[in-house]
Amino acid sequence: MSIRGFDDALPKYEVDAVIVGAGPGGAAVARQLAAAGWSTLIIEDGTRVSRFRPSWANSVRYHFQEFGTMIAEGSVPFPVMAGKGVGGGSLVNSAICFRTPEDVLHEWADLLQDDRYRPDAIHPIYAEIEERIEVLAVTEDIAGENNMIVARGVKAMGPPLQGGLLNRNTPRCIGCGICNFGCPVGGKASVDMNLIADARRDGCQIQAECRVIDVLVQDGRAVGVIGQLHDPDTRQEHGTVQVRAKVVVLSAGAIGTPRLLHQCGLAKDLGPVGDKLHLHPGSGVLGRCDFDVHMWKGATQGAYAWSPEEPKILPHTFNVPPEAFVSVSGLVGHEAKVALAGINRICGLGVMISDHGTGSVRTSKNGRAKLRYEWAADDVATLKRGMVLSAQILLAGGAREVRATGHGCGWHTTAEALQAEIADLPLSAFILYSAHPMGTNPMGLDPKTSVVNSRGKAHGLDGLYIADAGIFPTSLGVNPQLTTMTLGTMIGRAIAQDEAGPV
Numbered sequence: 391m392s393i394r395g396f397d398d399a400l401p402k403y404e405v406d407a408v409i410v411g412a413g414p415g416g417a418a419v420a421r422q423l424a425a426a427g428w429s430t431l432i433i434e435d436g437t438r439v440s441r442f443r444p445s446w447a448n449s450v451r452y453h454f455q456e457f458g459t460m461i462a463e464g465s466v467p468f469p470v471m472a473g474k475g476v477g478g479g480s481l482v483n484s485a486i487c488f489r490t491p492e493d494v495l496h497e498w499a500d501l502l503q504d505d506r507y508r509p510d511a512i513h514p515i516y517a518e519i520e521e522r523i524e525v526l527a528v529t530e531d532i533a534g535e536n537n538m539i540v541a542r543g544v545k546a547m548g549p550p551l552q553g554g555l556l557n558r559n560t561p562r563c564i565g566c567g568i569c570n571f572g573c574p575v576g577g578k579a580s581v582d583m584n585l586i587a588d589a590r591r592d593g594c595q596i597q598a599e600c601r602v603i604d605v606l607v608q609d610g611r612a613v614g615v616i617g618q619l620h621d622p623d624t625r626q627e628h629g630t631v632q633v634r635a636k637v638v639v640l641s642a643g644a645i646g647t648p649r650l651l652h653q654c655g656l657a658k659d660l661g662p663v664g665d666k667l668h669l670h671p672g673s674g675v676l677g678r679c680d681f682d683v684h685m686w687k688g689a690t691q692g693a694y695a696w697s698p699e700e701p702k703i704l705p706h707t708f709n710v711p712p713e714a715f716v717s718v719s720g721l722v723g724h725e726a727k728v729a730l731a732g733i734n735r736i737c738g739l740g741v742m743i744s745d746h747g748t749g750s751v752r753t754s755k756n757g758r759a760k761l762r763y764e765w766a767a768d769d770v771a772t773l774k775r776g777m778v779l780s781a782q783i784l785l786a787g788g789a790r791e792v793r794a795t796g797h798g799c800g801w802h803t804t805a806e807a808l809q810a811e812i813a814d815l816p817l818s819a820f821i822l823y824s825a826h827p828m829g830t831n832p833m834g835l836d837p838k839t840s841v842v843n844s845r846g847k848a849h850g851l852d853g854l855y856i857a858d859a860g861i862f863p864t865s866l867g868v869n870p871q872l873t874t875m876t877l878g879t880m881i882g883r884a885i886a887q888d889e890a891g892p893v
């Protein structure tokens with residue numbers, strides 16, 4: 391069955407489960423429920439067919455939520471990105487795949503009093519997903535020089551530093567370096583190609599170009615949703631879709647789900663909806679080499695570093711196309727001109743941290759997400775240590791000099807000089823960025839401090855489940871797509887088990 395768009399939508403659907411959002415979480419739930427024989431429907435805001443082109447303007451127009459303009463206000467305003475389309479964030483992400491660290495899994499199992507989250511119990515589900523989405527280590531032939539500098543730097547520094555080329559779900563990658571625009575050659579195994587394909591094979595319907603604007607509640611139970619159809623080219627609205635379902639699963643992402651729940655007025659009955667936003671905020675370090683790098687070539691973000699001495703810091707390769715380089719480098723005026731002239735020789739590491747800082751998601755009158763985020767003081771210190779570590783790695787990997795991505799930062803030939811420079815700089819000096827919103831509807835035991843239980847069911851409303859990156863009980867510490875798919879799989883199975891009987 392083909393994916394429906396705004397112009398061939400059915401006005402009404404009646405299914406066992408409606409799933410809002412076609413990202414990693416929604417895809418994994420749909421796959422499990424369809425396999426269990428449930429009639430399923432995924433409703434997705436984004437386009438029915440992916441519109442990939444190698445241009446930022448095109449990507450934000452079609453494949454980033456709110457056109458790539460979401461900003462977390464609070465301590466320091468900075469952008470927060472989330473993907474959109476049949477595949478959600480997996481269409482435009484860098485395809486990095488990490489399992490949840492074992493200490494985090496034990497913390498979750500303790501918090502939730504649920505041993506299904508212990509490493510021994512959950513690792514087989516990770517393995518199953520990894521096999522289906524074809525996770526493989528990046529190979530040297532497609533890595534490109536930018537990733538190889540990081541891999542060489544990690545090797546040269548030696549233990550306790552670990553890392554090198556990393557795992558990605560890109561089995562047919564040719565190393566063109568534009569994963570964040572969507573893969574032009576089908577090299578990335580985004581979830582539309584596997585988890586959603588499986589669900590569709592088992593009968594799952596998909597209604598795209600439809601934004602869910604309301605959750606229907608009857609006799610204390612979620613019984614469906616209402617979606618607003620729209621033309622993705624003109625943004626004109628085209629009527630509504632009404633869905634009746636036994637179970638409603640919200641997988642609109644860590645921003646999209648609380649945005650919807652606040653918009654439709656349900657949030658007040660469901661606990662701290664949108665209150666515990668974590669972001670894995672980050673910044674970066676650039677290196678200047680005496681040889682050509684072409685930082686935009688090679689597997690996107692294909693290498694990483696990690697040290698048990700700094701478990702909250704996860705640097706991975708920073709690569710941007712030339713058109714986006716100036717905006718993310720922190721360079722302006724003459725310095726930007728000089729750097730652009732020598733852009734062939736620039737390499738980079740992005741510094742991502744596991745955050746203690748928290749924030750919130752609410753909805754503005756116009757339906758846009760309203761984000762706030764307060765940095766924790768220790769996170770700022772962690773970020774700066776991460777920048778110093780990244781400078782060390784780039785220098786060890788072959789860069790001649792390094793520079794923090796911030797305003798007023800200079801080039802240095804030693805990591806010590808960079809450290810001295812950034813020590814007293816305020817957070818506002820750095821270019822900050824997040825693509826990992828999470829934790830906004832956390833799992834937990836107490837309805838006052840959490841929104842869903844460890845099986846994804848809302849504490850405050852029967853028939854309502856959440857399965858997306860919003861349900862993480864704490865900041866994760868690694869890139870979240872694999873964990874989101876794994877939790878979605880567990881929740882899909884739990885729903886099939888728990889809601890099997892008559893409603």
Ligand SMILES: Cc1cc2nc3c(=O)[nH]c(=O)nc-3n(C[C@H](O)[C@H](O)[C@H](O)COP(=O)(O)OP(=O)(O)OC[C@H]3O[C@@H](n4cnc5c(N)ncnc54)[C@H](O)[C@@H]3O)c2cc1C
Binds near residue numbers: 410411
């Ligand atoms: C540029 C970028 C790079 C990244 N790189 C990596 C990486 O390399 N590795 C990694 O692990 N993670 C990465 N991530 C993060 C990862 O993609 C997300 O954590 C993951 O996609 C979250 O899955 P999700 O199902 O929670 O939500 P999403 O993927 O955000 O999917 C939610 C879907 O719901 C839809 N939606 C929202 N609201 C509504 C509504 N009201 N009605 C209908 N549909 C709605 C959205 O359009 C979207 O398609 C990256 C993210 C970005 C943006």
Ligand code: SF4
Binds near residue numbers: 568574
């Ligand atoms: S780097 Fe690989 S997976 Fe990413 S867009 Fe290019 S070919 Fe596709």
